[in-house]
Amino acid sequence: xxVIRLVDKxxxxxxxRGRRHRLVVALHPELKTTNQSPAGKEQDND
Numbered sequence: 074x075x076v077i078r079l080v081d082k083x084x085x086x087x088x089x090r091g092r093r094h095r096l097v098v099a100l101h102p103e104l105k106t107t108n109q110s111p112a113g114k115e116q117d118n119d
Contacts, residue, residue, distance in 0.1 A: 076096065085091065
């Protein structure tokens with residue numbers, strides 16, 4: 074709905090030298106986070 078309102082606000086068919094635009098929407102998965110602290114990853118070699 075927000076995209077439609079933006080188009081309605083700024084689009085003008087009669088504008089001189091008007092340009093065509095393309096809208097691209099992309100999604101990607103969220104990065105997984107771990108609950109381990111950095112100290113938990115260290116190994117004790119003593």
